[in-house]
Amino acid sequence: MKRGLDGGEEACSFNQSTNGLTLAQNSLSSASTPLLEVRALSLGFGPSRTELLKGVRYAVNAGQTLCIVGESGCGKSVSSLAIMGLLPKGAARITEADIRFRGEPYDLSDPAALRRHRGADIAIIFQEPMTSLNPAFRVGDQIAEAVTAHNDVSDAQARDRAIEMLRRVGIPAPEARMNEYPHQLSGGMRQRVMIAMALANDPALLIADEPTTALDVTIQSQILDLIRNLQAETGMGTIMITHDLGVVAEIADTVAVMYAGTIVEAGPVERIFNDPQHPYTIGLMSSMPKLTGPRERLATVPGTVPTTDTMPPGCRFSTRCPFARPICAETPPDHALGDGHRALCHFAPLNQRLERA
C-alpha cells in the first residue's frame, strides 16, 4: 500500500522531481525497507551459557555499504557466517534470530531456504583467498558451478558467464585463465576469482569479510576499488567487514561498531566519525590519527576483550570503559540518536547524560 502511494505521488509529481519533499519521502521509504535488516541475532557456542553474539542488530540498504568494524575476535565473521547459514553444523546454538531480507522474514532455521539465497541473491567473500578456492578444480569451472547451481543453463552458457565475470573483475586473458588451477594464481588474482564467483549471479547483497586483510598493501586498494566499482555497476548492497578505519572512511555509507558480540554503536559514517557516542567508538576514533592518514589497526583501547567466560553482566564494554558506573551492570538501552544513529550505552548521548550522572 505504501509503495502504491509513493508510486502515485512520483507519477504526478514527475515535473517536480527536484521538489525536496518528494525526494525526501522517496529516500525515506527506501530507508524504511532495508535490503537486509538484522533486528536481533544472538548465538552461543558449546556449553558456555553466555552468548557469543548478543542482540546483534544492523541494516544495510540496497546500493549502500555498511562497514562492520571491531577488534579481532569480536564476532564479525561469526555473525556473517550465521546469516549465510555457513557456521559449522551443530556448532552454534542460535538463541534469537529476527532477520528480514528485502522486507521478508529470513529464516535461519530453514537450511533449504538459506541454500537458495546463498550465492544467488546473497554472496560472500572471505578473508583467505589462498585457501578459499578448491585446489582440485579449474577456476573457470568453479565459477561456472556457481552459475549452474542457481540457473537452468547449459554448461556452455555457464562457461561464457564465467569468462565474462573474470573479465569484469579485471583478470587479463580470461579465456586462458579459466583453465588454470588456483595454485597458478597470486593471492590478489584468487580474490578476484572469488569476487567473480560471488557476483556471478548478480546478488543483491555482497558480504565481504575482510577481503583484503591477507593481501599485499598494493593489492588491497585494487581489490577495494574493484568491489566499489562493481557495486556502483550493479547497485548491490555491501557489508564490508574490516578493521581498517581508513577503509571505512573511504567506502562506508553506514557503520556498525561491534564489541564482544554486540553492536555498540551504528549510524551514518559521518556521525560515527564526527560524533561518536559510545565510549568504545570514541576510543577507536582517538586511536586513529586522521581520516586520510596512514591506516591503523584497531585495538588501542586499553584492556582486553572479555571472553564468553569472563563476560560482565549488563554492558559488555564496562570492564574497559573509562566512564563505567554501577548502573553499567544492567543491560544498556539502545538509544536512538536521530538519523539512524544508535548507541548501546546508559549514558548516550554522552555530552548530555554523563554530566548528570
Place this chain on the structure above:
Amino acid sequence: MLSFIVRRLLIAIPTIILISVFVFALQKLLPGDPVLAMAGEERDPATIAFLREKYRLNDPLPIQYFTWVGNALTGDLGISLRTNQPVLELIAEKLPVTIQLATMAMVFALAIGIPAGILSAIKKGTVADYVANVVALSGLSIPNFWLGIMLILLVSVKWQLLPASGYVPFDEDPLRSIQVMIMPAFVLGTALAATLMRHTRSAMLTVLTSDYVRTARAKGLSERRVILKHAFRNALTPIVTLSALLFGELIAGAVLTEQIFTVPGFGKLVVDAVFNRDYAVVQGIVLVTAVGFIAMNLLADVAYVLLNPRLRKS
C-alpha cells in the same frame, strides 16, 4: 608426466637390484642343502656331484648370482627342484588366482570402506559414527582364520549358500568364479575395509573444515555435491595412494586366506615351496612379489601426481 614416470622407474632399478642381491644372499645363508634333500636317502656322492653340477652350485657366488639374474631377466627363473617345472610357469599359473582374489577383496574393501568413512565423517559424533567405528575396530581385530572358519561353518555348512572351498578359473565361468571367491575375498578384505574406512573418515574430517568446502557451500551447492565433489575429491588422494600400497599387502595376506579356503593360488605355492625347500621357487616368488610391490608403489606415486593439479604440470 612421462618424464616423472621415467624418473620414478629409474629410481626403482637400484631398489630391484638390492632386492635381488638380498634374495640371493638369503638363499645361500639359509640352513639346509637342497641337493641333499633331492639326492634322497642313499646320498650317493655321484648323484650329489651331478646335481651340484647341473644346478651350477659349484660356481663362485658372484657367478651364481649373475647367472641367476641374467636368466631371470630373460624370464627364466629356474626349475623347481621338486616338480621340475619352470618356476615362471608355476607362478604364471597361480598368480592370476591370487590377483583375482586380491582384486575382489580390494573392490569389496573400497565399496564398504569409502562410503562408511564418508558417512561416519559427516555424522561425526552420532550413533552411526560410533557404530561404524566399532565395526571397523572389530574388522581390524578379528583374525582372518577365525572369520574364515566361522563363515564356512555358517554360510557353507549351515545355510549351504556358497561353497566352502575350491576354485573356478575366471575365463571358464566368470559368474561361478566370482561366486566361489566371494567368501575368501570378504575375509581378506575386511581388515582393509576397516583401514580404508578410518582413513577416509579422517581425510574427510580434515577436508570438511577447509575454507574451500565453505566456499562450495557459499555458492549454494547441494550438500550432496559439496561432500561428494568438493570434499571427497580432495580426500581421495590419500585414499588412492593407500589403496595402491595396500594392494601389495593384500597379495601377501592372501597366503593364509588361501589356505583356509583351499584356493590354489600364490599362497599355496609359497607354502609348498618353503616346506619343501624348493629354493628356486621361493626365490622366484620373492622376486616377483618384490617387483609387484615396487610396481604398486610406482602406481601409487603416479596416482598421487595425477590427482594433484599442483604436481601434474611440472
